[in-house]
Structure formats: C-alpha cells, structure tokens
Amino acid sequence: xxxxxxxxxxxxxxxxxxxxxxxxxxxxxxxxxxxxxxxxxxxxxxxxxxxxxxxxxxxxxxxxxxxxxxxxxxxxxxxxxxxxxxxxxxxxxxxxxxxxxxxxxxxxxxxxxxxxxxxxxxxxxxxxxxxxxxxxxxxxxxxxxxxxxxxxxxxxxxxxxxxxxxxxxxxxxxxxxxxxxxxxxxxxxxxxxxxxxxxxxxxxxxxxxxxxxxxxxxxxxxxxxxxxxxxxxxxxxxxxxxxxxxxxxxxxxxxxxxxxxxxxxxxxxxxxxxxxxxxxxxxxxxxxxxxxxxxxxxxxxxxxxxxxxxxxxxxxxxxxxxxxxxxxxxxxxxxxxxxxxxxxxxxxxxxxxxxxxxxxxxxxxxxxxxxxxxxxxxxx
Amino acid sequence: xxxxxxxxxxxxxxxxxxxxxxxxxxxxxxxxxxxxxxxxxxxxxxxxxxxxxxxxxxxxxxxxxxxxxxxxxxxxxxxxxxxxxxxxxxxxxxxxxxxxxxxxxxxxxxxxxxxxxxxxxxxxxx
Numbered sequence: 001x002x003x004x005x006x007x008x009x010x011x012x013x014x015x016x017x018x019x020x021x022x023x024x025x026x027x028x029x030x031x032x033x034x035x036x037x038x039x040x041x042x043x044x045x046x047x048x049x050x051x052x053x054x055x056x057x058x059x060x061x062x063x064x065x066x067x068x069x070x071x072x073x074x075x076x077x078x079x080x081x082x083x084x085x086x087x088x089x090x091x092x093x094x095x096x097x098x099x100x101x102x103x104x105x106x107x108x109x110x111x112x113x114x115x116x117x118x119x120x121x122x123x124x125x126x127x128x129x130x131x132x133x134x135x136x137x138x139x140x141x142x143x144x145x146x147x148x149x150x151x152x153x154x155x156x157x158x159x160x161x162x163x164x165x166x167x168x169x170x171x172x173x174x175x176x177x178x179x180x181x182x183x184x185x186x187x188x189x190x191x192x193x194x195x196x197x198x199x200x201x202x203x204x205x206x207x208x209x210x211x212x213x214x215x216x217x218x219x220x221x222x223x224x225x226x227x228x229x230x231x232x233x234x235x236x237x238x239x240x241x242x243x244x245x246x247x248x249x250x251x252x253x254x255x256x257x258x259x260x261x262x263x264x265x266x267x268x269x270x271x272x273x274x275x276x277x278x279x280x281x282x283x284x285x286x287x288x289x290x291x292x293x294x295x296x297x298x299x300x301x302x303x304x305x306x307x308x309x310x311x312x313x314x315x316x317x318x319x320x321x322x323x324x325x326x327x328x329x330x331x332x333x334x335x336x337x338x339x340x341x342x343x344x345x346x347x348x349x350x351x352x353x354x355x356x357x358x359x360x361x362x363x364x365x366x367x368x369x370x371x372x373x374x375x376x377x378x379x380x
Numbered sequence: 381x382x383x384x385x386x387x388x389x390x391x392x393x394x395x396x397x398x399x400x401x402x403x404x405x406x407x408x409x410x411x412x413x414x415x416x417x418x419x420x421x422x423x424x425x426x427x428x429x430x431x432x433x434x435x436x437x438x439x440x441x442x443x444x445x446x447x448x449x450x451x452x453x454x455x456x457x458x459x460x461x462x463x464x465x466x467x468x469x470x471x472x473x474x475x476x477x478x479x480x481x482x483x484x485x486x487x488x489x490x491x492x493x494x495x496x497x498x499x500x501x502x503x504x505x506x
Contacts, residue, residue, distance in 0.1 A: 006432040012482035013408070014422050014443045015431060017458050033460040041429075044459070063457075083432030104457035109483070111453070175390045274484045 003086035004029050004045065004078070008126055008208075010057070010109060016083065018063065020053070021045070028053050030066060031078065031087075034101045040079040044101040045089055046071035057273070058123045059110025063103050071096040114271075117195060118278040121202055122271040128205040128215035129271055130188060131195070131278075132157060135285070136264040139199045149262050154190065154201065156258050157268075159368060160251040162186040165220035167248045183207075185216035214272060221270050221279070227252050228268075228281035234294040241295055250302020250359050253295045259288045303356040306372065309380045312349050315342050322374065324353055333372030340374055352380040382493040383476065385421045391437035392490045396479035403471050405444035405478075405487060406451045408464035412503040418467070419497045438481065441488035444469065450485035470500045 004021035011018040021029040028050055031043040048056075048070040055061035067075075075096045076089035096102065114120040122129040134153055138144050165186040169177055184206055192202035205217045227244065230236035241249045259266055265285040271278035283291070295301060310326030320335035322342060333355055335342065345351065354376040359368045409418035422431065423439045431439050445451045448466060455461045471478070476491040491497060 009433050009482065011454065011458070012434075012443065012486055013455050013458075013461065014425075015439075016433065017455070017460060019432075032458065035460060081426070081428060082430035084430050101459055103459055104462065107454055107457040111449075173394060176394055179390065274482075276484065 045076040063107040118269040119271040133200040156255040163247040164223040168219035231283035246304040392477040396477040447485040
C-alpha cells in the first residue's frame with residue numbers, strides 16, 4: 001500500500017489542517033483534515049503537480065481547485081494519530097467532487113499576490129529568501145558583473161549573516177539556545193544566480209524553516225537590517241555599529257570596504273513565506289565612502305573578548321606568537337607590542353588566557369583569518 | 381503563574397508576549413454559547429496524539445486569529461472547521477501569553493488558569 005510522509009504544514013489551527021507530504025519516490029501530495037473516522041484523524045489526500053503546488057503556496061491557486069485537479073483520477077483517505085509516522089493511503093472509488101470532503105472554493109494561502117521577487121520566491125519555496133542587488137560599473141550597460149565582484153559580494157554577505165546569527169544567538173537564554181538546531185543555520189544557497197534587472201542574486205536559507213514555519217536566519221537578517229537602517233547617516237550608523245561591536249561590526253565594515261573598492265552600492269530585500277511585504281534596505285554607492293571613513297576610525301571595532309583555558313604549548317619570544325592547547329584544540333595567537341609578557345610561563349603549565357579575537361579577510365580569497373591577541377594571563 | 385494546561389519547561393517560550401494591554405482575537409467554537417470544550421488545548425483533547433512539526437508547548441496552547449477575516453475566508457472553508465462559529469475573545473491584561481505562530485494571523489495563546497475565557501467570548505459580536 002502506498003504511504004506518504006508529512007513534510008510541511010501549510011495551514012494550522014489546533015493542529016495541521018492543510019499539509020504537504022511526499023511518497024517514497026518523491027511524489028508531491030496535499031492533505032486536508034476532514035471529520036475524524038473511528039476516532040482517528042482523517043485526511044483527504046491527492047497527488048499534485050509540483051507547479052500547481054508552487055502556485056498554491058504562492059497564493060495564486062485555491063485549495064479546492066488544487067485538490068479537484070489532483071484528485072480527478074485518483075484520491076485517497078488516510079487515517080492516523082501520529083503524523084510523524086507514514087500515513088497509508090486508501091484509494092477511494094467515488095468521485096472526489098461528490099465526496100463531501102472538499103473545502104469550499106476560495107481558500108488561498110495568501111490574500112494578496114506578492115509583487116516583490118523576494119516575497120514571491122519565499123512563498124513559492126516555503127522558506128526564507130534573500131535578494132541582493134549590486135550595480136558595479138560593468139553592470140551599467142548590460143546584465144554583467146565581474147567574477148571577483150560577484151564572488152566577493154556573496155562571500156561578504158554570507159560572512160556578515162554568519163556573524164549576525166552568532167550575535168543573535170548570544171542574546172538568547174541557554175534553554176532557548178539548546179532548543180535550536182544551529183547546524184548550518186546561517187548558511188544560504190544561491191537559487192537564482194542572475195535575476196533580471198540590475199545585477200540581482202536570489203539566495204534561499206540552506207535549511208528548511210522550523211516547527212513554526214520560521215527560519216533561524218531571520219534572527220540574523222533582523223540584525224543586519226539594523227546596521228543598514230540609517231545608511232545615509234554615518235553618525236546614526238556609527239551609534240548602531242558601536243552597539244553591535246564584535247565580529248558582526250567587523251564583517252559589516254569589511255563589506256562596506258568591498259563595496260567602496262568595487263564602486264557599487266547594495267540593495268537587498270528578504271522575506272519569509274508568512275510576510276505580507278519584504279524587509280528592504282540599501283546603501284547607495286555615494287553613502288559607502290563616508291560610512292567606511294567614520295567606522296574605520298573606531299579601534300577594536302571587530303574584536304571580541306575570548307577566554308581560553310589550556311596547557312601552554314609553545315612560545316616565540318621574537319614574534320610574540322604563542323600556542324595554548326585547550327579541550328577544543330590548539331589555539332595560536334600573538335602578543336601585541338606593549339601587551340603582557342610571556343616570560344615566566346612554563347611550557348606544559350595550565351593557564352587562563354584572556355584574548356581579543358580579531359578577524360581579517362585573507363585578501364582576494366573571501367576567507368577569514370582569526371587572530372587571538374593576548375591581553376592577560378593567569379594560572380588556571 | 382499558573383496556566384490552564386500543564387506546560388513543559390520553557391513554555392510559553394521567551395518570544396511569547398505577556399498580554400499587558402487589552403486585545404481582541406478570534407477563536408472557532410462549536411456552539412453558541414461556547415462551552416468549556418471549545419477551549420481545550422490539542423493535548424487535552426487528544427492526549428495520545430503525536431503532532432508532526434508541532435512542539436508539545438504548541439499543542440498545549442489555543443489557536444486564535446488576530447484577524448476575523450482569516451477565520452472567515454480561510455478556516456471556515458476547510459472541511460473540518462466549516463461548521464464552527466467565530467467567537468470574539470477579549471483578552472484583558474493578565475489573560476496569559478500569546479505568540480504569532482505558523483501563518484501570519486495565527487497566534488498561539490496560553491491562557492492563565494484564573495482567566496474566565498467564556499465570560500470574555502461572544503459569538504456573533506463584531
């Protein structure tokens with residue numbers, strides 16, 4: 001007997017009322033809760049074409065039409081009390097139209113069609129979507145961008161999101177942090193590498209949304225929005241960036257420097273499927289320079305305090321380089337001129353090192369290089 | 381604070397807002413006037429059920445809509461809900477905690493045990 005598995009709840013009211021499901025070979029199904037049978041929840045199920053399902057998610061096709069089309073030849077009932085287990089499909093012989101199980105006409109997931117690309121894609125993909133647009137000089141006449149500019153732009157955006165996510169997580173309670181699956185939660189995939197218009201790229205969260213239909217990435221993007229909120233005012237941006245001191249501020253400044261170097265501004269918009277309009281922010285090319293100037297004047301903008309505890313492993317008195325073997329592995333760092341002396345520390349001894357972790361971009365690679373600068377040490 | 385249903389640790393989540401100012405929400409009920417049966421959580425109604433994609437905390441809250449239109453134009457068109465009535469619920473300060481969950485107008489409400497829901501719920505009121 002054919003079975004399906006619940007994949008995504010599309011409409012919830014005291015439990016999933018409408019959900020998507022897949023069968024063992026990847027076929028798409030839509031299921032709708034009907035009246036219980038023999039005390040068990042019962043679902044009307046029909047196979048649906050991926051394109052029609054996409055239209056339903058986007059709010060341009062109503063549920064009754066989707067089911068009527070999909071169930072014209074074959075439709076099923078499925079019963080079960082546990083939606084985490086496969087649901088067995090029982091083929092029905094009466095025509096679906098006369099079954100009394102169909103929803104009324106006019107049920108659409110979204111009342112207003114999305115005009116904006118990010119929102120439309122978010123609904124159709126049922127996931128968080130970010131659209132970024134740049135206008136470097138080479139894109140002025142035609143739809144074109146230098147390879148290095150595109151790679152650098154995507155790399156900087158992804159790094160800023162990564163650090164914004166890390167900063168957002170630090171504000172959560174330990175219980176909330178533990179409850180989140182953080183694996184790769186900051187990662188984005190390019191899904192439309194060159195959308196029409198000025199050079200536009202559409203990215204989608206690499207992970208699917210959580211139980212409530214919300215993406216972990218939204219935490220990060222709300223922080224990024226704060227940084228771009230007043231791009232036209234270096235003073236206001238300075239105050240915001242100071243409040244976000246640390247790796248996020250450092251990544252923001254590196255992105256701005258990159259934009260200045262490549263003579264482009266940046267526009268972006270992002271949306272989750274449940275949004276009614278996308279969140280949009282921008283920094284114009286003429287605004288980038290003043291922002292870089294004012295932010296570059298702050299010392300230690302991108303540094304974050306880190307405490308390491310472990311065995312003193314090595315030291316180079318000439319360069320001030322040191323190594324500390326901690327439970328997480330070997331950390332290497334440096335001592336800045338005027339920093340604490342390493343004299344008297346014993347190799348193999350156990351110490352607590354207070355450091356400032358700074359991140360620098362490895363020129364041209366888009367990669368980050370982390371450096372730990374020792375500020376204090378004491379026996380542990 | 382004591383809630384109507386027994387809630388697991390960490391529930392309601394930090395993101396759920398404590399109801400501090402009066403607000404109106406809409407709940408689907410079976411009868412007019414509504415009965416206590418209309419305000420049971422999913423867990424109270426179906427103790428054995430396993431909900432896919434729904435946390436235990438969610439299962440112990442009540443679904444409500446912030447917009448009446450979403451109850452009318454969406455929920456009442458569905459086969460399982462089409463015979464329900466829309467009850468307008470006035471939530472004063474101290475009614476519990478509430479959080480937007482799933483689709484935009486949908487909220488999960490965790491009522492406090494001391495809050496008399498039926499006294500604040502009216503079917504047919506605008």
